[in-house]
Amino acid sequence: MKVVIQRVSQSSVTIDSKIVAEIQKGLLILVGIEDSDGQEDIDWLVGKITKIRVFDDENHVMNLSVEDIDGDIIVVSQFTLHASTKKGNRPSYIKAAKPDIAIPLYEKFVKSIEFVLAKKVQTGVFGADMKVSLLNDGPVTILIDSKNRE
Structure with a gap:
C-alpha cells in the first residue's frame, strides 16, 4: 500500500x-492498494x-x-499512486489492485484508523469521479510505502 499524507x-x-466528506484541521490521506497488500x-x-x-507543538x-x-x-482511494511511468508517456496501472481486492482492503484500512483514533x-x-479540495498546511506532504518498512 502506498499513501500520500x-x-x-x-x-x-x-x-x-x-x-x-469535509474536515477542518487534520490529514487528507490518498491510498493506493496493490494485489499483494494485506492486513500487515x-x-x-x-x-x-x-x-x-506532523503537527506543530507550542514551540x-x-x-x-x-x-x-x-x-x-x-481517506480517498487513489489507484494512480501505483502508476508505472517507465515506458512511454501513458502511465500503466498494472500493479493497482482490482476492485474485488482493493475495496475490502480499503474498508479495513478506514475501519482500522477509526478503531485506533x-x-x-x-x-x-x-x-467515483471525485473532486478533492484541500488547503495544505505547511505545506506538509509525506509519501509512505508499506513495502519499504524495513
Whole structure:
C-alpha cells in the first residue's frame, strides 16, 4: 500500500456537485492498494499514520500527531499512486489492485484508523469521479510505502 499524507487546514471531497466528506484541521490521506497488500500493510500504515508527528507543538516544532491534536481524517482511494511511468508517456496501472481486492482492503484500512483514533473517518467513494479540495498546511506532504518498512 502506498499513501500520500497531507497536513491540511481544511479538506473536502465532492461528487456530482455534492460534498460527501469535509474536515477542518487534520490529514487528507490518498491510498493506493496493490494485489499483494494485506492486513500487515494496513496495520503498519495505520500505526504510522496515527502516530506520525506532523503537527506543530507550542514551540512551532512538528512534534504532535493527528491523535495528539484530535484532528480529523479524510481517506480517498487513489489507484494512480501505483502508476508505472517507465515506458512511454501513458502511465500503466498494472500493479493497482482490482476492485474485488482493493475495496475490502480499503474498508479495513478506514475501519482500522477509526478503531485506533476512536472517531469517525471521512471518506470519498471508492471508484467515483471525485473532486478533492484541500488547503495544505505547511505545506506538509509525506509519501509512505508499506513495502519499504524495513
